[in-house]
Amino acid sequence: MRNSSLTILLLALLICILSVISIFSSTYQRESQSWQNIYQRQILWIILGVALFFTVSRINYRRFWDWNYFFYISSLFFLLLVLILGSVRLGAQRWLRLGWFNFQPSELVKIVMVIFLARYYSLKNADNVSLLSEKFGFFRALALPLFFVIIPMGLIIEQPDLGTGLIILFLFISMIYLSNVKLRHILILLGSILSFMPFAWYFLRDYQKDRLMVFLNPNIDPLGAGYTVIQSKIAIGSGGFWGKGWLSGTQSQLRFLPEAHTDFIFATFSEEWGFLGGIVLLLLYYLLIRQGFLIAQRTRDHFGKLMAFGISLLLSLQVMINIAMNMGFAPIVGIPLPLMSYGGSSMFVTFVALGILANIDKRRSVF
Amino acid sequence: MGRFKIAIWFLNAAFLLIMSGLFNLEIIQGRNLRGLGDKNCIRLISQRGSRGRILDRNGLVIAGNKISYDLMLTPQDYRQQDELAFKISRILNKDPKGLDSVIRRSYSLSSMPVVIASNLKLREAVALGQLRIDYPCITVQANPIRDYPNIKLACHLLGYLGEIDRWRLTKLEDYGYKTKDLVGFGGLEEKYDYYLRDEEGGISFQVDHRGRLVRTLGFKPPVNGKDIEVTIDIRVQKIAEDALGGRRGAVVIMNPYSGEIIALASSPGFNPEVFLGKESSSVLRLFKDPAAPLINRAISGLYPAGSVFKLVVASAALESKKINQHSSFFCQGSLRVGRQEFKCWGTHGEQDIIAAIAHSCNVFFYKSGLLAGPLAIHDYALRLGFSHPTGFDIPYEKQGFIPSPLLRKISAFRNWFDGDTANLSIGQGEVLVTPLQVARMMAAFANNGYMVTPYITKSIDGKNLSRYHKKPERLNLKPKTLSLIREGLRSAVSEPSGTASILSSTGVSVAGKTGTAQAPPKQSHAWFSGFFPYKEPKFVMVVFLENGGPGYYSCLIAKQIIEGMKAQGLI
Numbered sequence: 001m002r003n004s005s006l007t008i009l010l011l012a013l014l015i016c017i018l019s020v021i022s023i024f025s026s027t028y029q030r031e032s033q034s035w036q037n038i039y040q041r042q043i044l045w046i047i048l049g050v051a052l053f054f055t056v057s058r059i060n061y062r063r064f065w066d067w068n069y070f071f072y073i074s075s076l077f078f079l080l081l082v083l084i085l086g087s088v089r090l091g092a093q094r095w096l097r098l099g100w101f102n103f104q105p106s107e108l109v110k111i112v113m114v115i116f117l118a119r120y121y122s123l124k125n126a127d128n129v130s131l132l133s134e135k136f137g138f139f140r141a142l143a144l145p146l147f148f149v150i151i152p153m154g155l156i157i158e159q160p161d162l163g164t165g166l167i168i169l170f171l172f173i174s175m176i177y178l179s180n181v182k183l184r185h186i187l188i189l190l191g192s193i194l195s196f197m198p199f200a201w202y203f204l205r206d207y208q209k210d211r212l213m214v215f216l217n218p219n220i221d222p223l224g225a226g227y228t229v230i231q232s233k234i235a236i237g238s239g240g241f242w243g244k245g246w247l248s249g250t251q252s253q254l255r256f257l258p259e260a261h262t263d264f265i266f267a268t269f270s271e272e273w274g275f276l277g278g279i280v281l282l283l284l285y286y287l288l289i290r291q292g293f294l295i296a297q298r299t300r301d302h303f304g305k306l307m308a309f310g311i312s313l314l315l316s317l318q319v320m321i322n323i324a325m326n327m328g329f330a331p332i333v334g335i336p337l338p339l340m341s342y343g344g345s346s347m348f349v350t351f352v353a354l355g356i357l358a359n360i361d362k363r364r365s366v367f
Numbered sequence: 368m369g370r371f372k373i374a375i376w377f378l379n380a381a382f383l384l385i386m387s388g389l390f391n392l393e394i395i396q397g398r399n400l401r402g403l404g405d406k407n408c409i410r411l412i413s414q415r416g417s418r419g420r421i422l423d424r425n426g427l428v429i430a431g432n433k434i435s436y437d438l439m440l441t442p443q444d445y446r447q448q449d450e451l452a453f454k455i456s457r458i459l460n461k462d463p464k465g466l467d468s469v470i471r472r473s474y475s476l477s478s479m480p481v482v483i484a485s486n487l488k489l490r491e492a493v494a495l496g497q498l499r500i501d502y503p504c505i506t507v508q509a510n511p512i513r514d515y516p517n518i519k520l521a522c523h524l525l526g527y528l529g530e531i532d533r534w535r536l537t538k539l540e541d542y543g544y545k546t547k548d549l550v551g552f553g554g555l556e557e558k559y560d561y562y563l564r565d566e567e568g569g570i571s572f573q574v575d576h577r578g579r580l581v582r583t584l585g586f587k588p589p590v591n592g593k594d595i596e597v598t599i600d601i602r603v604q605k606i607a608e609d610a611l612g613g614r615r616g617a618v619v620i621m622n623p624y625s626g627e628i629i630a631l632a633s634s635p636g637f638n639p640e641v642f643l644g645k646e647s648s649s650v651l652r653l654f655k656d657p658a659a660p661l662i663n664r665a666i667s668g669l670y671p672a673g674s675v676f677k678l679v680v681a682s683a684a685l686e687s688k689k690i691n692q693h694s695s696f697f698c699q700g701s702l703r704v705g706r707q708e709f710k711c712w713g714t715h716g717e718q719d720i721i722a723a724i725a726h727s728c729n730v731f732f733y734k735s736g737l738l739a740g741p742l743a744i745h746d747y748a749l750r751l752g753f754s755h756p757t758g759f760d761i762p763y764e765k766q767g768f769i770p771s772p773l774l775r776k777i778s779a780f781r782n783w784f785d786g787d788t789a790n791l792s793i794g795q796g797e798v799l800v801t802p803l804q805v806a807r808m809m810a811a812f813a814n815n816g817y818m819v820t821p822y823i824t825k826s827i828d829g830k831n832l833s834r835y836h837k838k839p840e841r842l843n844l845k846p847k848t849l850s851l852i853r854e855g856l857r858s859a860v861s862e863p864s865g866t867a868s869i870l871s872s873t874g875v876s877v878a879g880k881t882g883t884a885q886a887p888p889k890q891s892h893a894w895f896s897g898f899f900p901y902k903e904p905k906f907v908m909v910v911f912l913e914n915g916g917p918g919y920y921s922c923l924i925a926k927q928i929i930e931g932m933k934a935q936g937l938i
Contacts, residue, residue, distance in 0.1 A: 237400025
């Protein structure tokens with residue numbers, strides 16, 4: 001029983017060690033002291049994250065059922081606050097300045113949406129036996145939750161942070177799928193999303209259109225929008241089988257690769273540790289996500305089950321999209337690699353999510 | 368829960384996809400992408416080695432190297448130092464404002480030195496070198512460049528150097544050639560460019576994404592090109608070129624036994640150094656010159672052979688037993704073939720083969736040509752090396768043309784008449800030969816019937832190439848044929864009435880044949896082809912003057928050359 005929470009923590013910490021190593025390597029040649037010490041900050045985030053993990057794993061996850069609306073409302077509040085007060089970095093307004101810590105509310109929204117959707121779809125009948133979600137009509141199965149999803153999603157896309165917005169949409173689709181909503185309803189949703197796609201083009205910002213075009217063909221603008229993809233592919237590819245060795249990756253060290261310590265940390269890591277390192281890292285993620293799915297499978301309580309699903313899905317979506325974008329398989333969207341990329345918000349939210357996961361496994365025998 | 372299993376499958380599939388993507392990038396495309404990564408961050412301050420020298424048979428330099436000084440400036444450390452700009456411009460006598468624009472024009476990286484002045488005078492180089500003590504951003508680099516100590520001498524044999532063109536680049540990319548490389552055009556420089564070219568070395572260093580120097584990686588010393596020794600004797604070459612004196616024409620002097628070329632001159636020449644300079648106007652002038660100075664007339668010029676071709680007719684007729692040493696024909700000054708009157712240049716009376724060669728009697732050769740027939744003449748012309756390249760080791764050799772009735776039937780659907788045979792017999796009509804082909808034919812008479820392959824390369828990088836040269840081939844001509852023709856050639860010089868009798872006064876026993884090839888509407892081409900000394904020939908010589916008048920003028924030049932060689936004790 002305690003085993004699973006230990007395994008989760010162990011896997012997460014292993015990934016965090018690789019993260020610190022890579023962040024150190026990508027920044028140690030920078031001129032300024034604050035850049036060079038960035039890995040120390042990451043260590044601090046990790047320590048705080050582990051503390052959060054222990055705290056959250058001691059809180060009975062059933063309490064989230066009751067706190068759900070509070071979480072939802074406050075995350076909307078934070079998102080609105082970002083739009084009004086947020087600091088602009090890298091052309092996007094995603095951060096809230098809380099003293100010395102820059103907080104990214106969209107990270108928080110991800111986990112809040114998991115809790116919200118898990119609660120919604122595990123509502124039960126008065127007899128407390130059968131799940132309501134299987135019998136939901138169109139309105140209660142789709143329209144109503146979609147309304148609740150679209151508000152934060154819209155706010156996030158407005159920041160603009162298309163990636164996180166789309167992750168929430170993906171999350172929604174997969175959660176309704178897993179909560180046994182009628183297949184007909186899901187198909188209706190997918191159909192309407194697809195038919196909306198051509199119009200979506202007009203809502204995209206110019207740089208997002210550029211990124212999409214560049215994703216289709218990176219060579220149309222090798223020094224502009226396509227630069228990052230090309231450099232990232234070069235970085236990963238030049239690792240070869242064994243990698244160039246720690247502190248010897250020219251792409252990240254000599255700063256040909258932008259964002260080498262955040263969104264493109266996978267490229268930094270692969271350049272120095274090669275195919276071997278990449279496979280090890282992927283394996284660690286796989287085992288971590290598998291733990292989540294196994295917990296979901298073991299849990300009888302529907303709320304816990306759906307929440308465990310949601311958390312595992314959230315993790316796997318972020319890992320997949322980030323690595324795919326590093327390798328040029330996906331367009332560039334600002335999605336960090338959980339536990340690897342530099343950044344406090346992502347680190348905290350990931351550890352909180354893992355804490356919830358650990359708690360679900362701890363409590364499952366109670367029900 | 369079916370949906371749950373599907374979700375797990377999706378997850379596994381996604382992980383497999385990512386892993387295979389990683390495999391593709393790092394293992395399959397790895398080497399390729401690593402090259403791109405290195406290209407990102409590794410730069411080279413190149414240092415050229417010197418190109419291989421071209422030496423004559425005695426080791427004297429025909430094309431060597433000299434040092435050229437370039438002024439280079441590292442933009443990273445420069446940053447608008449007006450004082451320095453002023454000092455540099457004062458030494459170079461240039462406008463200080465121009466300096467900035469030069470830097471901006473050739474700027475590539477802040478750590479990559481920019482050449483701001485090349486080909487400095489030694490005095491300027493020393494003065495600028497002293498500036499380096501105060502301003503470490505400037506460097507005076509010594510680069511070896513091609514030097515031609517004898518200016519125009521043997522320019523056609525050498526060829527010239529120029530920036531590689533697109534066509535050559537696509538062909539030679541795999542051999543390590545790059546854009547802006549200097550490569551040889553024409554002559555030895557082109558043929559042996561791969562051996563002559565130096566291997567670029569330099570300091571390689573690592574730069575960051577802004578092009579700033581991170582650290583130096585190492586120094587790769589440049590490798591000099593390999594020297595090539597040729598069979599040319601520059602003293603003879605100089606005598607020959609002086610004798611031509613800029614008139615359009617060519618001289619070939621060859622060893623009759625081995626085929627080594629002692630001198631091969633084509634005139635007018637050009638100064639290969641012009642192509643090293645940046646002045647395109649003088650290069651353009653060379654290309655536009657109506658005298659075509661860039662053409663190597665000795666191997667790439669095609670001309671009617673004229674009377675020189677009579678030796679082919681003589682051997683064809685003698686070998687096919689249509690005539691012998693006792694046959695003689697009567698020359699009345701012309702011969703009627705069919706409905707046409709074919710003229711001789713004089714009225715020679717009774718002529719046997721020796722006298723006919725000596726007097727170059729057309730009537731005799733019309734008659735023996737008609738006896739032998741055009742097919743036999745064509746056959747012997749080919750055996751004596753016409754109508755195909757000689758195999759000489761300098762590029763752009765022309766193969767020439769010898770007409771034949773069969774060929775005309777097949778390709779032009781026209782008939783062959785006896786008049787054509789008569790024309791062929793005196794080397795007129797469609798006959799086209801190069802001076803080198805004529806020299807090769809003459810060598811066969813000088814060396815008693817062996818066909819040699821002319822060559823010019825003696826050794827590359829000290830390695831003797833004689834093993835690789837083609838051995839002379841026996842022609843299977845009858846000794847009688849050879850001795851008759853040789854006697855004829857000798858009496859053309861020794862007899863007072865011989866066409867080349869002017870050469871009898873040189874003090875060397877010369878044998879030879881003149882030729883005057885009609886080239887209407889212009890003046891005729893003047894040929895002389897011969898060998899000396901008569902008993903033991905050491906040299907075969909061909910003198911050709913394009914539109915130079917009668918063969919007599921070529922004899923004059925031949926005389927000048929032979930006298931010059933004798934004066935210097937080269938015979």
